[in-house]
Amino acid sequence: MSDKKSVLILNQHAPYGTSNARDALDVALTCSIFEMPVSLAFLGDGLFQLLKNHNTQQTGHKNIESMLSALPMYDIEKIFVCTEDLEANALSETDLGLPVKIISQSDLSKLLDSHDTVLTF
Structure with missing residues (x-):
């Protein structure tokens, strides 16, 4: 059994407009450098972080696709999205730029319980 604490990072904000998306990815990469098991969940507007082909020319923000x-x-590699969020936004797994594991909203509590630390951005 690993003595490293597992971390789940919940991404709940759109990719641009605030630094939340970049901050969450920075934390994930930093935890990984210290060999902590890291999982990411993209919920609600956070789902938009995973869309392919971000166009940030007119927003003035740096594109997060390279970090993703x-x-x-x-x-x-443990990246989760909820079925309900995909359906609510008329999206499918093929619209996303990374392979994900699709879970139901009811399975989210199990995911939260399975990690030592949960960080929300």
Whole structure:
């Protein structure tokens, strides 16, 4: 059994407009560097962080796609989205830029309980 604390990072904000998305990814990458098992869940508006082909030219924000594409290199491969969020936004798994595990809203509490630390952004 690993003595490293597992971390679940909940991403609940749109990718741009605030620093929440970048901050969450920075924390995830930092935890991974210290060999902590990291999982990410993209909920509500956070789901939009995973969409392919972000166009940030007119927003003045840096595109987060390069940070997202680096996640597998840091062994961050447990990425979750809720079925209900996909359906509410008329999205499917093919609209997302990373492979994800789709869970139901009711399974979210099990996911939360399975981690030592939960951080919300």
